[in-house]
Amino acid sequence: MPFMMPADENRQIELMPELMRAVVFEKDNPNYPLHVDRTVRHVLSRWENWGSFAVLDELCGADGLRDSFFPEIPSIAMLGEQFGSSDVLNLEVEWLGTDGAQVTITYHKDAHVRMVAERNESLRLAAEKRAAEYPPLADVISEYRKLGRQSWTPAVEPGDPSERMSSRYFGLPWMPHDAVWPVNEQGVPLAFVMQINIADLPSAMRSRLGNEGMVAMFYDVDVEWDPDYTQPEDYEIAAVFHRYDTALDGDIRKGRKLEGKLQRIASWRAATDYPDLEDVTAGSEIGIEVQKFMIDTGFEPGDTGYRRRGMPPAEDDVPNYIRRAEDLWGADACDAEAAADCIDMFCAAGDKLGGWPAWDGGRRWPENEGRKMALFYQIDVMDPIWEGFAFWRGDERAHIFFDEKDTHVFRLAWDRGNGY
DSSP states (O other), X not given: OOOOSOOOHHHHHXXXXXXXXXXXXXXXXXXXXXXXXXXXXXXXXXXXXXXXXXXXXXXXXXXXXXXXXXXXXXXXXXXXXXXXXXXXXXXXXXXSSSSEEEEEEEEOHHHHHHHHHHHHHHHHHHHHXXXXXXXXXXXXXXXXXXXXXXXXXXXXXEOOTTOSSOOEESSXXXXXXXXXOOBOTTSOBOEEEEEEEGGGSOHHHHHHTTSOOEEEEEEOTTOOOOOOOOSTTOOOTTEEEEEEOTTSOEEEOOOOBOSSOOEEEEEEEEEEEOOOHHHHXXXXXXXXXXXXXXXXXXXXXXXXXXXXXXXXXOTTHHHHHHHHHHHHHOTTSSOHHHHHHHHTSOEEXXXXXXXXXXXXXXXXXXXXXXEEOEEEEXXXXXXXXXXXXXXXXXXXXEEEEEOSSSTTOEEEEETXXXXX
């Protein structure tokens, strides 16, 4: 609700303890010793310190001043004993415009000495706990770095319908002359989605797939299908893959196509991809001590989720990472340079070839004949490649897996199909 008038004296007395708690929560880092001076000044910003400003606006009736060009908001000062604090001598609020404020808290001398001693003891006990239970941050990062896998982001450009063998999104597929266009159980033709020419892939992925062939993806866009993937071999049956022998005679085949914009994959941009926490804690590729630590604490060495290759980190990613590290390892555990390096070890969102799946709805690696399948391609319908196209089920992300023992087997699974 808007606060058009300053709070009355009784309400100010009620709000001061709330302001104290909000300011201390937002501005005091418990991983560091307390300030040596018993008078502490906190500068607050409306855009960063929402909890404090929720109280400040009511205290001073700031909403009633928003139409003023140069509002004069009166300062507020109150003795700690007035609002029931035996530790605080005095609290003052001085506004810096309508979107900033300085809150000055002066503690009683004896209270400050006690609080400093309590903080120091807390830091000592925390350091002992870390030394006994946590591997060093450097060891965690070193183990995580070992999990990096090659991945490639498609660089696309407008496609030419006459280019028969190019890897592309939408348009029409190349097919051998004797190949049959796939249909669903009712005999309705499936829609062509994309094709990948294995010969055009980077060598590391090309060799895993036998160096040659065309992988074409079709989809039954008419099916009402809301799968619940419960078994290891469950997958999206509406997606159909054919691997064609490019040594055979063939040509562009007319058939059912989608409304997406024809885009040719002109090149592949290489990067190192890292797993998200679900894969790290479920696998066996890292040391037991580090893995147990990550399971117990939920600490993610890198940044995962919705960041695509080429996107810079968010403005507050580095300070947030530093704070997360300090919450576990204490003050000065991680500097800005190390935090930025760690944040760049991430599991990329967006369309990509190879790497690790960026799970959006829960980890699930499909199997074929009891074998764990490998990630071939990640489809992210929030990627600009799919702009303007309403995809199959409206979900955000899907993964195409392949069987490295039988490289003709490809399967798609929606990331939100398992119970979402």
